[in-house]
Amino acid sequence: MNILFMGSPEIAVPSLKGILESSHRVVGVVAQPDKPGGRGLELHAPALARFAKEHGLPLFQPEKIRKNPEFLETVKGLKPDVIAIAAYGKILPKEILDLPPHGCINVHFSLLPKYRGAAPLQWALINGEEETGVTIFRLKDGPVDSGPILLQKKVMVHDEDNAEILGHRLAVIGAELLIETLDGLADGSLEAIPQNDREASHAPLLKKEDGHVDWTRKAKAVWGQIRGMTPWPGAFTSFKGKRLKIHAAEIVEHPKKGAVGEVVEVTDEGFQVTCGQGTLLIKELQLEGGKRLAADVFLKGHPLSVGDKLE
Secondary structure, rough: EOOOOEEEEEEEEEHHHHOOOOOOOEEEEOOOOOOEEEOOEEEEHHHHHHHHHHOOEEEEEEOOOOOOOHHHHHHHHHHEEEEEEEEEOOOOOHHOOOOOOEEEEEOOOOOOOOOOOOOOOHHHHHHOEEEEEEEEEEEOOOOOOOOEEEEEEEEOOOOOOOOHHHHHHHHHHHHHHHHHHHHHHHOOOOOOOOHHHHHOOOOOOOOOOOOOOOOEEEEEHHHHHHHHOOOOOOEEEEEEEEEEEEEEEOOOOOOOOOOOEEEEEEOOOOOEEEEEEEEEEEEEEEEEEOEEEEHHHHHHHHEEEEEEOOO
């Protein structure tokens, strides 16, 4: 089949790579426009756009896809049998949804109907889920991520997972599931199953302020926040007036007691902080303006003492 692929970040690349290695044909790639970033505000292309250019694929980066007749005509001219999407970041209008004979299908990184929305794998970690997965579903004109399910695969969440690590794993699984879905659509062996809207939960886009750690919460909740917020927007606290980003932590089994947010023990592994219930061992962190460091390296240059407070 002829596939038009839409996506933008790194997590979408394995799916496009998988299609290139399959029996299907990529007739075009649609990615978000290049955006300014860094100190010089130079334009940076999305990961998917870079991959498409490296492989000589027709690339389109429209500023908008709604009320854009030129882009609509471009899509019609490509004559896709399927439009496949992974983390594109924009809602497709009905006139595009209705174009391909086999519809528009999306690689979604959760077990729908759980975690509909922009940040599903992040919220699964934040909420302490023990399993998540990938769902391939057909887009429809209606509530976001509510279309019928074509294929789904469960994945166990590991203690060492954060959003980056889990995202890499789900991206690979999603690519495999996408090819299986395309093959099933081609031979007519797939049956779309409607979602149960009553079981739906939502995963809204993360904001920078979502990363602020509230030490009055349970250690397990803070641990989930750190995992789900890494690498972006990052879980952070304040130490002596400076922002301190926490990249990795673990729950302490036999904690010492202290006030909420208080450092209660400093060891070679890191330092322990009291939460509303339980204690966290901070293992990797980054002081405002500094580099990301393992806790033992960080402590050599920034000594913390028992009794110090994080806010």
